[in-house]
Structure formats: C-alpha cells, structure tokens
Amino acid sequence: MSYSHTIFNKDLYALTYNDLEDFFNTTKEETLNLEFKSYASTGNHNDKENAVLKAICGLLNSEGGIVIWGAPIETRDAQGNTSAQGALTPFQTTLDKDRIINKINSLITPLTVGLRAEKLDAPNGDAIFVFEVEKSKNKPHQFKNNYFIRLDGQTKIAPHYLIEAMMKSVNFPIxxxxxxxxxxxxxxxxxxxxxxxxxxxxxxxxxxxxxxxxxxxxxxxxxxxxxxxxxxxxxxxxxxxxxxxxxxxxxxxxxxxxxxxxxxxxxxxxxxxxxxxxxxxxxxxxxxxxxxxxxxxxxxxxxxxxxxxxxxxxxxxxxxxxxxxxxxx
CATH class of the missing domain: 2.60.40.3880 (Immunoglobulin-like)
Structure with missing residues (x-):
C-alpha cells in the first residue's frame, strides 16, 4: 500500500485541497514517514525550497514517506516532537508537478526514482504540494553535498556510519x-x-x-x-x-x-x-x-x-x- 493511501486513505493523484484542510482539522504529528513544511509569510523562498529538498532526500535515504509543503505552521514540544494543526499555508508558484519533479531530480543525486508530486490549488489561486517518496534502491542520495536521513521523526545530516552502511547495502536478496x-x-x-x-x-x-x-x-x-x-x-x-x-x-x-x-x-x-x-x-x-x-x-x-x-x-x-x-x- 502506498504512503498516500496509508495516511490519507486516497491515492496521491486523487487528493484535493479540501482533503488536506480536513486532514489538519485535528492535530497531526510528524512521524518517520510524514514531514510538514509550512510556508510562512516571512523568510526567503529558496531557503524554504531547500528545506523541502532536504526532507525528500532524507526520506529517500530512509523508508520513504510523505512531505507536505504548505502545511500549517508547525509547533515543537519540549521533547522535540513536531506537530501541525489549522490553516494551510499555500503560496504563489509557477511550477507544476512535472516541473518541480524535474527540478528536484536536477538537485538531488543520484537521480530519484519513485518520486511523485501533486499540486493542490487553493481557492485564492495559491497552491500547496504533496510529495510521495519511495524508499530508494539507489541510496545514499545527497543534496548540496550533504547526505540527509530521517531519524526520530526529524531530518538530519546522516552520520558517517550510516552513510557507509547505505553505500554497502544490497537491496536485492542474495x-x-x-x-x-x-x-x-x-x-x-x-x-x-x-x-x-x-x-x-x-x-x-x-x-x-x-x-x-x-x-x-x-x-x-x-x-x-x-x-x-x-x-x-x-x-x-x-x-x-x-x-x-x-x-x-x-x-x-x-x-x-x-x-x-x-x-x-x-x-x-x-x-x-x-x-x-x-x-x-x-x-x-x-x-x-x-x-x-x-x-x-x-x-x-x-x-x-x-x-x-x-x-x-x-x-x-x-x-x-x-x-x-x-x-x-
């Protein structure tokens, strides 16, 4: 079963903007396979885009999952757990789902396989993106010369021993x-x-x-x-x-x-x-x-x-x- 079916009970390409609004009517916590990236009204767009690319890279190097770009503003508790609830944070963009995947593939190496994206349009003309990432068979992947991994519900720079393990990993049965x-x-x-x-x-x-x-x-x-x-x-x-x-x-x-x-x-x-x-x-x-x-x-x-x-x-x-x-x- 795909991560989209597991989390939203729908295929990624069947999702609507209203589905995401309903999803965040209650508090949702980030997990090993679910990461939120809000689009705050302040800050640099490139920095926000880079954060999404790091998240995708981390899921490729881990077990895969979902990244929601345009999620509600996140909160973090004393234990470092991240959650989100409330209004989505759509943003203006000229990218469609194909162009954004092409952009991701040009910035994450080696080439990603099994990455899907869906653009969900808000009533005001802005949009959010939902990315579905499969666990990669070609890991480790890197973005801006760093290897990222999803650990303990957070995207982190992968430690050396994990990079070495990924490089030695065999994804087919012997x-x-x-x-x-x-x-x-x-x-x-x-x-x-x-x-x-x-x-x-x-x-x-x-x-x-x-x-x-x-x-x-x-x-x-x-x-x-x-x-x-x-x-x-x-x-x-x-x-x-x-x-x-x-x-x-x-x-x-x-x-x-x-x-x-x-x-x-x-x-x-x-x-x-x-x-x-x-x-x-x-x-x-x-x-x-x-x-x-x-x-x-x-x-x-x-x-x-x-x-x-x-x-x-x-x-x-x-x-x-x-x-x-x-x-x-």
Whole structure:
C-alpha cells in the first residue's frame, strides 16, 4: 500500500485541497514517514525550497514517506516532537508537478526514482504540494553535498556510519545455488548418477519472488520427480524466504558407451533468477574415469571444475561455451 493511501486513505493523484484542510482539522504529528513544511509569510523562498529538498532526500535515504509543503505552521514540544494543526499555508508558484519533479531530480543525486508530486490549488489561486517518496534502491542520495536521513521523526545530516552502511547495502536478496554429487550406481549398461540441488536465500529480511530455476546436464537423461528430461529442466518457486531452502534430488542416467564417448566427463549447470534477484549460474564438470560405486563422501575426488553463483554479467564467453556444449549433447 502506498504512503498516500496509508495516511490519507486516497491515492496521491486523487487528493484535493479540501482533503488536506480536513486532514489538519485535528492535530497531526510528524512521524518517520510524514514531514510538514509550512510556508510562512516571512523568510526567503529558496531557503524554504531547500528545506523541502532536504526532507525528500532524507526520506529517500530512509523508508520513504510523505512531505507536505504548505502545511500549517508547525509547533515543537519540549521533547522535540513536531506537530501541525489549522490553516494551510499555500503560496504563489509557477511550477507544476512535472516541473518541480524535474527540478528536484536536477538537485538531488543520484537521480530519484519513485518520486511523485501533486499540486493542490487553493481557492485564492495559491497552491500547496504533496510529495510521495519511495524508499530508494539507489541510496545514499545527497543534496548540496550533504547526505540527509530521517531519524526520530526529524531530518538530519546522516552520520558517517550510516552513510557507509547505505553505500554497502544490497537491496536485492542474495540467492545461492549449489549441486552436490551424492551416489553412483550401475544398472546393466547404464550408470545412474545421483545429485542434490539446493537453492537458498541468505538475506534475512528480503524475500525473493517468482524464482525461476533451470538445470542443464549432459550427456545422459535427467530423472526428476519420476519424469525424464533430455538435458534441460525448468521449475519455478513463488516465494523464497530466508531459512526455507529448496532442495531436490535428481539423477542422471548415462550409458557406458555415451560416457566413454565424452571422455568419462559429465557437465551440469544450475541457473536461477528471481523477480528481485539477479541471474546467477553454477557450473560443474565431473570425471568418472576412476569411479567407485556407492555413496560419494567427497565429491572433490570427481570434480574437474566448479564455478558457483556467478552473476550472468560476470560469466565469460568461455563459460557460455560450456553451457552451450552441454545443450549440444
């Protein structure tokens, strides 16, 4: 739900001037996600505009929220809590909502995404602005060479440790995928090679959605959930949460002749991409030249190559060739 719906029970673009007048009929306090900026009859316009830009910058670097420019004159109690009630303070302006967003984007860096504005006209021809700010995925943002943040209901210059934390923050869940060789069996002229795959989310507070998982293998036929797949298998998961990994067992059935034709080597790749996470791939090459029948206690005895959890943007053309070679089996 948007902040406008949460605070006003309306979409931002459905708000009217009367809605804001009704809103301030009773005392409203500033919160982590709500900030008031009145337009007093005295003072410099640029200073007032800068205060609004600081507020927007602070919300971008925090959890997002609403800024009301033209709110009633604020009061602050002994504990530093800010509240407002009564008449709005509209002002003359030639800016419309598109021009003011363009102006904000030219002054706050990096470029803001998810910022919306609505201009509400007063009966006398003046206006107020309501800004809806989404929590930024590109923080930290700065205005006039300072980083601002919303803390304890106030916009403040961000301390160094918070700036450092924002710079190191990762806004997408970290998903990892692995395959392990578990057992080797013989059935007549075929080897049955058992594997286990696992996909898990290492981010405690960020779920991934609509995760697509692809297995590619060769030579041989994959057996998954009592079905056979020739070199390619795809599945999906609606939600992947921390502490709830996805683990599946599957087998690769390959004839003695086919295995010999490929120098006793098999290749497997698992790729995965979610709605929130970048595409990654893990590649494995095993040699069964010196195979032992039974459980595999140490798969490193069979591994020739292993490259795990590499982003697609980092995968070299050489790795692409390996995947293509699997598909060509």
């Amino acid at each position: 998903i990892r995928g692995h395959i392990r060789l578990k057992r080797i069996e013989i059935d007549g002229q075929h080897y049955i090679i058992h594997f286990r795959s696992i996909i898990y989310n290492t981010s405690k507070f960020t779920n991934d959605l609509n995760l697509n998982i692809t297995l590619i293998s060769g030579p041989g036929i994959m057996h998954i959930n009592r079905k056979q797949f020739s070199g390619f298998y795809e599945s999906s998961v609606e939600i992947l949460s921390h502490g709830r990994p996805i683990s599946d067992d599957f087998s690769l059935v390959v004839s003695r002749t086919e295995l010999s034709q490929h120098q006793n080597e098999i290749n497997i790749a698992i790729s995965f991409v979610g709605e929130k996470s970048p595409s990654k791939v893990s590649n494995y090459k095993y040699s069964l030249a010196n195979r032992s029948i039974g459980n595999v206690d140490d798969e490193n005895l069979y591994l020739l190559e292993k490259n795990e959890n590499r982003m697609s943007s980092d995968v070299s053309s050489d790795s692409d060739d390996k995947v293509n070679s699997i598909l060509d089996y």
